[in-house]
Amino acid sequence: MHSRHRDDDDEQLDEQPTKFVDIAKKWPKQTFLIIGNELCERFSFYGMRAVLTLYFVNVLHFKNAHATVFFHAFTVVSYSSPILGSILADGYIGKFWTIFSVSILYAIGQILLASASIAPDDNPIHPWLDMLGLLIIGIGTGGIKPCVSAFGGDQFPAHYTKMISYFFSMFYFSINAGSLISMYLTPYLRSVPCFGNDSCYPMAFGVPAILMILATLIFMAGSFWYKKVPPKENVISRVMATISRALKNKSSGIPRSHWIEHSLDGHVCSKSKVCRELHGKCAERKFVEDVKVLFRVCLMMLPVPMFWALYDQQGSTWVIQAISMDAHITDSWTLIPDQMGFLNAFMILLMIPIFQSGIYPFVEKIGIKLTLLRKMTAGGLLTATAFIICGIVQLFVNRDLPILPSADEAHMTIINTFPTCEFHTEINTVDSFLLPANQTKLKDVIEPAIIKGGIEFTANITFDSDAPNCPKFVANPVLYSGYSYYLALSPIGWAYTATPLKKPSNGQGEFAISLNYMVSCDNIPDAVTWKECNSSTSTYNGVIGLCKVDELTRPEAPCDPKSDGRFYQFSPSRRHQLEVHDYQTGEITNTGATYDAIDVRPGTYRLYYIDYEIDYVHNARPSAEQTRFYPLDLPPITQNHMGGVYTLTIATRSKLDVVSYSQIMVPYNKVSIIWQIPQYIVLTAGEVLFSVTGLEFAYSEASPQLKSVVQAVWLFTVAVGDLIDVVILSLNLFSDVATQMFVFGAAMYIVMAIFILLAVNYYEYAHYANDDSEAANAIVDTDKIQ
Structure with missing residues (x-):
C-alpha cells in the first residue's frame, strides 16, 4: 500500500522529458519490441488477406460470388472478435497474457492455412482445413x-504525453509499413510458380x-x-x-426522462464505493449520462x-473485376490484380x-465551415x-466476358476444318447461315448459334x-440447356x-x-513409340505438352x-473421349479426345x-532427361494477350497430313x-473524409471513460458492414x-x-473537457485508417 503511494509520488516528481536526449534516455526500450510485433503481425494479416479471394477462386474453386461471400465472412469474424479480446484483457487475464496466448x-491458424495450400486442389482436406485456419486467424x-496499442501505452507514465504521442506515431507507421509492404509483395510471392503449379x-x-x-x-x-497493468x-x-x-427496471413505473436512467432505480450512493470516493457526487449517474451520449454517437454511426460494406469490397469484388482486365502496363511490366489494393494503402498516407x-x-478559407459531420x-x-x-x-469489362446460355437454351x-468445303447450315429449320472453309479465327469471337430446348434435347x-x-449430312447432337458446345x-x-x-x-x-484431338492412330508418327492404340479407329491417349519457344529453349x-x-501439359487425367461420327450414317466410326482447358x-x-x-x-515432375518428346508438325501457338479463351482443333486431311485450327471462344x-x-483515388479520398473523420468524431464525442467502448463499437461496425455483404451477396441478386x-x-x-437529416435535425455536439490522464491512455485504432 505504502509502496504504491511512493511509486505514485515518484511518478509525479518525475517531470516529463521534452528534449530529444532526455526522451531517448527515458524511453521504455521494450516498446520497440511492441512496434516490431505490430509490424510483423500487420504484414501477416494483410499479406494473407491480399491473396485470399484468388485462393478461394483458383484453389478451392469457389465461384466468384461464393469467394466474395467467404472473404467478407472472414472479415466479419476478424472484426467481431475484438470485443472478446477486450473483455478477456480488461476483465480477466490482462493485456499481456491476452496478446501472448491469442498470438x-x-x-x-496461419500455419494451418499455409499447410492446406500445399495440398493438391482435389485433396479432401479442402476446404475444411482452410476454413479452420481462417476461423482461427479471424479470432x-x-x-x-x-490490446497491443493499449499495452504499448501502458509502458509510459501517464503524464509522459509527448513521448506517448511519439510512440503512437511510430506505432501507426508500423501498421502502415506492414500493410504496404505485404500488399505489394505477397501477390508477387503468389505469382511465382512452385510445386508444379503456376x-x-x-x-x-x-x-x-x-x-x-x-x-x-x-x-x-x-x-x-x-x-503489466493488472486487469x-x-x-x-x-x-x-x-x-x-x-431494460429490466423499465417497467418499474418511476418516471425518467430517458429509458437508460432506469438503471439508477434502486441505486444508493452511500452503498457505492466509487460514489463515496467522490464526496457527494454520484458516479453512477455520471456514467449513465455518458451512456446516453454514447447512444447518440452510436445513432450517428448507423451509416x-x-x-464498410462498400469499402471492403475492394478486397473481393474489385479484385475479381481486375482479373478480367488487361494488366499489361508496358511490354515488360504487368500488374497483378490482387496488387491493386496497394494503391489504397499507399494513397491514404499521401x-x-x-x-x-x-x-x-x-475550404475553410473560402468560407465553408468544416464540421466533423x-x-x-x-x-x-x-x-x-x-x-x-x-x-x-465494369460495363466496358463486360464486353470481354463470355456469353453464357440461359436456362432454356x-x-x-x-x-x-475442311480446306475447301463451305456449308449452308440450318439449325432446327430456324437459323441458317454460311459456314466458311478452313476456319481459323483468333481476333474475333465466332458467334455461337443459340438453340432453344428443354433440359435435355436433340438438335437438328x-x-x-x-x-x-464435300459431304451433305444432318448432325443430331444431344444437348443440355445452360451449356455451351463446340x-x-x-x-x-x-x-x-x-x-x-x-x-x-x-x-x-x-x-x-483447350484441345480437341481428332487424329487416328494410323496418322501418328512411328517415332511416337509410346502411343497406346487399340485399333486404327482409336487415337493417342497420352500426354501432349505445350512447350515455350524462346531464346532460353x-x-x-x-x-x-x-x-x-x-x-504445360494436356493430361490424360483431364482427357475425355471424343466420338467422331460418320457423315453418311451418323454412326461412331472413330474416337478422338478432348482435353480440358489449361491456363x-x-x-x-x-x-x-x-x-x-x-x-x-503432381508435385514432383520428371526432369527433361527423364522425358521423351516428339514434336507435332504444326505451326507454333503465339498468344500475347491475357484473358482470352481459345480452342485448338487438331485433325487430319490425309495420311500423316495433320493440321490445326485455332478459334477464340x-x-x-x-x-486496361x-x-x-x-x-x-475517389474511394481513398472518401476514406480520409469518412473513416478518419468518423473515428475522430466518435472518439471526441464520447466521454473519457467510454472511449474504449467507442473503439469496440467502431470495430464492430466493420463486422456489421461485411455482414451486410455476406447477406446480400448470398442472395445472388445481381446478374453481373x-x-x-x-x-x-x-x-x-x-x-x-x-x-x-440526422446531422441537421437531431445531433448536438457533446463538450467534454480534456482529461490529460485519459488522453494519455486513449488509444485510437489505426487499423482501419488505411
Whole structure:
C-alpha cells in the first residue's frame, strides 16, 4: 500500500522529458519490441488477406460470388472478435497474457492455412482445413487488435504525453509499413510458380505465417521488462450491465426522462464505493449520462457499416473485376490484380497530410465551415461515387466476358476444318447461315448459334454444300440447356463436346486453351513409340505438352516438365473421349479426345507428344532427361494477350497430313487495369473524409471513460458492414458486377441522405473537457485508417 503511494509520488516528481536526449534516455526500450510485433503481425494479416479471394477462386474453386461471400465472412469474424479480446484483457487475464496466448492461436491458424495450400486442389482436406485456419486467424487477429496499442501505452507514465504521442506515431507507421509492404509483395510471392503449379500460395501464406511466429517471439522477448497493468473492470461489460439493468427496471413505473436512467432505480450512493470516493457526487449517474451520449454517437454511426460494406469490397469484388482486365502496363511490366489494393494503402498516407494541410484550410478559407459531420457526409458521397465509377468501368469489362446460355437454351460454336468445303447450315429449320472453309479465327469471337430446348434435347443441324467431294449430312447432337458446345467438322467425321467458357482467374496474364484431338492412330508418327492404340479407329491417349519457344529453349531438351511457367501439359487425367461420327450414317466410326482447358502464360509455344519414363507425381515432375518428346508438325501457338479463351482443333486431311485450327471462344481482356485507378483515388479520398473523420468524431464525442467502448463499437461496425455483404451477396441478386456496383452505390447515397437529416435535425455536439490522464491512455485504432 505504502509502496504504491511512493511509486505514485515518484511518478509525479518525475517531470516529463521534452528534449530529444532526455526522451531517448527515458524511453521504455521494450516498446520497440511492441512496434516490431505490430509490424510483423500487420504484414501477416494483410499479406494473407491480399491473396485470399484468388485462393478461394483458383484453389478451392469457389465461384466468384461464393469467394466474395467467404472473404467478407472472414472479415466479419476478424472484426467481431475484438470485443472478446477486450473483455478477456480488461476483465480477466490482462493485456499481456491476452496478446501472448491469442498470438499463439493466431500463428497456428496461419500455419494451418499455409499447410492446406500445399495440398493438391482435389485433396479432401479442402476446404475444411482452410476454413479452420481462417476461423482461427479471424479470432486471433481480432483478439489482439484492441490490446497491443493499449499495452504499448501502458509502458509510459501517464503524464509522459509527448513521448506517448511519439510512440503512437511510430506505432501507426508500423501498421502502415506492414500493410504496404505485404500488399505489394505477397501477390508477387503468389505469382511465382512452385510445386508444379503456376501460382505459389504456399509461399504467399507461408511467409505471413513465419512473420506471425516472428511477431509472437518478438513480443515475448520483452516479457521481463514489460509493465503489466493488472486487469480491472471491463467498461464494455459495465455498459452492457447498465443497459440490461435499465431494460429490466423499465417497467418499474418511476418516471425518467430517458429509458437508460432506469438503471439508477434502486441505486444508493452511500452503498457505492466509487460514489463515496467522490464526496457527494454520484458516479453512477455520471456514467449513465455518458451512456446516453454514447447512444447518440452510436445513432450517428448507423451509416458507418454501409461504408464498410462498400469499402471492403475492394478486397473481393474489385479484385475479381481486375482479373478480367488487361494488366499489361508496358511490354515488360504487368500488374497483378490482387496488387491493386496497394494503391489504397499507399494513397491514404499521401492524402491524409494533403487534406489536413491543404484541402481543409482552403475550404475553410473560402468560407465553408468544416464540421466533423460535414466531412463524413462528403466522404460517404465520394465512396458511393467510387462505386458508380467502378460500375461504369465494369460495363466496358463486360464486353470481354463470355456469353453464357440461359436456362432454356444451349450455345453451339461450329468449326469447319475442311480446306475447301463451305456449308449452308440450318439449325432446327430456324437459323441458317454460311459456314466458311478452313476456319481459323483468333481476333474475333465466332458467334455461337443459340438453340432453344428443354433440359435435355436433340438438335437438328443440316449441313449442305455445293462443292464437289464435300459431304451433305444432318448432325443430331444431344444437348443440355445452360451449356455451351463446340462442334467440329473434319475429313474423318464430325464431333461435338461441351466447352466451359471460363476465363483464366490466376491473375498472371494467362490465356486459356483447350484441345480437341481428332487424329487416328494410323496418322501418328512411328517415332511416337509410346502411343497406346487399340485399333486404327482409336487415337493417342497420352500426354501432349505445350512447350515455350524462346531464346532460353534448349534444342536438345525443348520440353522441361520441371520448368514452371514454360511447360504445360494436356493430361490424360483431364482427357475425355471424343466420338467422331460418320457423315453418311451418323454412326461412331472413330474416337478422338478432348482435353480440358489449361491456363497458359503469354508467349510462343509448340506442341509435343510427351512420355514420362518414370511415374509422374503432381508435385514432383520428371526432369527433361527423364522425358521423351516428339514434336507435332504444326505451326507454333503465339498468344500475347491475357484473358482470352481459345480452342485448338487438331485433325487430319490425309495420311500423316495433320493440321490445326485455332478459334477464340471468349475475347481477351481489352480494358486496361489502369482504369481502376480513378475508383481507388475517389474511394481513398472518401476514406480520409469518412473513416478518419468518423473515428475522430466518435472518439471526441464520447466521454473519457467510454472511449474504449467507442473503439469496440467502431470495430464492430466493420463486422456489421461485411455482414451486410455476406447477406446480400448470398442472395445472388445481381446478374453481373456492374449491377452490383450501381446498387451498392445507390444504397450509400440513400444512407447518406438519412445521415444528413440526422446531422441537421437531431445531433448536438457533446463538450467534454480534456482529461490529460485519459488522453494519455486513449488509444485510437489505426487499423482501419488505411
